[in-house]
Amino acid sequence: MPARFHNPVATVFGGGSLDHIAELCEGKVALVTFPEAAQLGLIDRVRNLLGEHLAYVIDDVQPNPDVAWLRDVHERFWREAADCSTVFALGGGSAIDTAKALIVGTASGHFDELLDLLAAGKRFTPARSKTLIAAPTTAGTGSEVTPWATIWDAQQQKKYSLHLDCTWPKVALIDPDLMLSVPAGVTVSTGLDALSHALESIWNHNANPISDTFALSAIEDILDCLPRLQQDLSNRELRSRMALAALKAGMAFSNTKTALAHSISYEMTLRHGLPHGIACSFTLPLVLGLAWGRDADRDRTLQRVFGHDLAGAQKRLREFLHRLGVKTEFGDYGVTAAEAEAMIDFAMQGARGRNFIGSQAA
C-alpha cells in the first residue's frame, strides 16, 4: 500500500508572525481567546492589527470547552456575529476547539442540534460554517493543524469529537513569542500532550513513513527541550523549538489520529480531573510496553528513539516524566490496579483505542 499524507492547513511559523494576521483574514473577524489574553495585551494588539475588521470578541474560554458553557455562547455567536466570515482562534487547545465548534452552524440556530449530530456519530454537512484561522498560544495540542475538536460534557461524564471538512483551519499561525507567558505547569502539560501525539502516531495502525518522520523529529526535540524549558521559561529558542515540535507532532497525528494513551486520558480527565496533557502522557511508559513486539516495522521506528531494550526504554520515559514532576502510575492518581485494568480494557474498545497496534478490537 502506498503511503498517503494529506494536510490542507497553510502554515505560517516564526516569532512575530502574529503581526501578519491582517493579511490572512478575509471579511469581518470574530476573535476567540482565553481569559488572560486581555491582561497580556493580546486583544488590544489584535484590535490594532485588524482595525475595524475585528467585529466580535469572545475572551472567556475556559479550559476544556464544556457543553454547559458552549450552548449559550454558540447560540449568541450565530445571532450576534452572523456577519463575521472568519473566526480567529488565539489561545491554547481550548480556544481553538471552542472556535471549531463555533464555526459549525445549525439550521435551527440551536446548539443541541449540533450535539445530536455529534452523538449520532455519523458524518454530516453543516447547515452553515465560517473560516477558521488558528494561532496557538501553547505548544501542545496541534489543534491548529488538525480537524478535531473535543467538546466535553462534565455533567454527563461524556466527550464528543467534532471533525468536519470545514473544521480544518485554513491557516495555522504559529508565533512562539505568544508562548512566553505560559506558566511552568501548562508548559509541561502541553509539551507532554505533544509528546503523546507523536508517540501515539507511531504505535498506530494508520502510521506511515511520512507521519513517522514528523513524529520522530518531534520526540527528539521534546525529550531534549522540555526539561530545559521548564527551568528557563523565557528562553525564546526553547519556546520556538517546542512550538515547532508541537507542530510536527500535530502534523503526524493529523493523519493517524491518536491511540490508547488518549483513549485512557478521557476517563482520567472526566473522572479524576487530570489536565489533558498529564492525562494523556502519564501512561506513555506503560503503553510503550503494550506496543512493543506487536509489529516489527513499528518496533523499528520506536527503536530509532529508544534503542533495542524495552526495559531501558520504559525507564528512560519514566525518568523523563518524573524529572518534569509527573507521576507515572495509576495509583498515584487514586486509581486501584483493578480499576486501571478495567479502564485500559474499556479504552482499547474506544474509537482512539482501536487505532492502537496492540488493540484486539482493531
Ligand SMILES: NC(=O)c1ccc[n+]([C@@H]2O[C@H](COP(=O)([O-])OP(=O)(O)OC[C@H]3O[C@@H](n4cnc5c(N)ncnc54)[C@H](O)[C@@H]3O)[C@@H](O)[C@H]2O)c1
Ligand atoms: N483538537 C485537537 O486536536 C486537540 C488535541 C489535544 C488537545 N485538545 C484539547 O485542547 C484542550 C487543552 O488545550 P491546552 O492544553 O492548549 O490548554 P488550554 O487551552 O486549556 O490552556 C491551559 C491554560 O493556559 C492558559 N493559557 C493559554 N495560553 C496562554 C498563554 N500564552 N499565556 C498564559 N496563559 C495561557 C489558558 O487560559 C488556560 O488556563 C483540551 O480541551 C483538549 O481536549 C485538542
